Amino acid sequence: MSLLNPEASPRLDFHGMAINDALRALKPADLPADNATSTITQLPTNILEAFIPGYSVISKFLLDALGFDITLIVSVCFLLFGLATSFTFAWKHAYRQFEEYLMSFIRIDSDDDIHDHIMEWLANQKISKTSRKLMAKTGRENAWDIIDGAFTEPELDPNNLMNFNNWDAKVPPRFQPSFGSHRFFHKGHFFQFKREEKQVMNGGWPIMRDEEYITLTCIGRSTEPIKCLIKEAREFYLEKEKSCTVVRRPSPKEQRGRGRSVWMKVATRPSRPIETVVLELEKKNRVLADINEYLHPSTPRWYANRGIPYRRGYLLHGPPGTGKSSLAWAIAGVFGLDIYCISLVDPNLTEEDLSIMFNALPRRCVVLLEDIDAAGLNKRQETENVEKDKTEDAAAKIGAEITKAFKSVQNHDKNKEGISLSGLLNAIDGVASHEGRVLIMTTNFPDKLDDALIRPGRIDMKVEFTNATRSQIYELFVRMYSPDSFVKVLPEQIKHESPRKAKENLTSPLANGAISNGTIRHRLTNNFLEHGNVDESVNENKDQKRKLLTPPETPTQASIPDGPSIEGEPTSIVDLASEFARRLPADIFTPAEVQGYLLTRKKEPARALREVTTWKDYVLEAREKKALATAETTG
């Protein structure tokens, strides 16, 4: 019996009647009374029963309670659902076919540099302004960002001091397309950009971790448009970072995946100009020429033809604060390489990690192993000899044996967590080791290193750093008080050269002053040291550079602002520098100490000169006292 017939349902209420009227309009009077016969909009009850168990009971209950049959409504819903599902299925299938035969895609995992290039590029495209699905990132990430000029000046308080309160809030966040699909047109091509996450096995705990990847799709059977887009993104990114050095360190274990993700980018900082490392010109040029030759594209073949592993290691040694790390950073800047820093004293670093790290190095990079003497890799022989000398009498001998045994247990435990000499050697020149990298090790105690570590093939060049010589003191002084524009112009000039030109220049660093102190000296001699003035060309961007938050313009011969000159006192930076270098003894103070002293008087060269003798006496006296105290405590 159908309730669509009003006569058949005497208890029909107002709503029931309205529904029935509507249904009658949909299906006129001759609706079948028996639901065994069905229409296109009214499915047989037994079919509905199959999809909704207990349907007939429910419908009967509703019929009794409300007085109308829900079959037609349910049937229409079913049909609509069926249609929608079929349409979705057909659309998906058709799209899949379209994708399969008429679209091309390139997938990029987040552990590849291209991922960063694309994301950075997209952040600067229209899509990152117009898309409805964005991800916000804090605008400024490190202190170096102010150098690119796009920064907001902090407010000055009533005392003329900078107030950084709320400063960060003024920096607009950066936006990137968020997870999901995004579509955009670029250079006449339609692209789909999909950002997704997948679960991958982790090296440690937790077992699984999320890893991001992106897929770039374009219409057409060629991936060429995507390749062009990737190329454009890479160029954009590299142009942005061209005068910067990217610093990477080992990723925390739980974030470590495969490939590049074992290293994480910790900073991008402006490259250190090689001229700012005050070192004998001959030494500096020797290192640069050697690395330049090693990195030349034809060198790997030369090595291969002679069966020599394509590796080169440098040991920079000398007292702390003499410029070893500074030179390593400057080398990375000169050759435009990323720098990969490993601390061997990191207790979480295992030998296995170390070999994974070396294995994941890119083709060309600088690997910096700092303070290798501090990593328990001391010369074993020597330690044993020292122990022997101490064992003069029997009692002392027994004591020494106990100490030795205790130490060996300690070392055993240490090596379980840390790096042993053989572990380091395996990483440096094992099968897994990546060829083509520039390995730089620094140490304060070269004599303590095991011969195996510093043998040729592992260390190919040693560069000794000493306390500041007179000429270094002089150069540090001149550099400290040279105007910013003067200090900056040379490295910028080098960077704006075409890569080929830069390469030509680098072929013979000795012959070319551009990357050596030679240029600085040459310029200083001709334009600054002799006449006390900087080239006009050098001063071109002076006004612009003054805006930077660096100390105010540094003094030149024309104006030395820290008080009236005393008769007989030098009045130019050059003369001040000469006198300054004369008043300090050679080879006693490290460049870091001299730099530290000058920094506290960075706007007052004349004061720096006046007070240097007092400072020298004070430091020497303090050293003496410290030495006495140490001697007393050690007996």
Ligand SMILES: Nc1ncnc2c1ncn2[C@@H]1O[C@H](COP(=O)(O)OP(=O)(O)OP(=O)(O)O)[C@@H](O)[C@H]1O
């Ligand atoms: N030869 C130098 N030329 C220019 N600056 C130097 C020189 N030596 C030291 N400095 C300055 O001193 C500071 C410390 O230098 P750096 O870290 O390079 O010394 P280091 O020899 O590596 O010291 P450590 O052995 O303690 O690591 C830096 O700010 C650096 O600019």
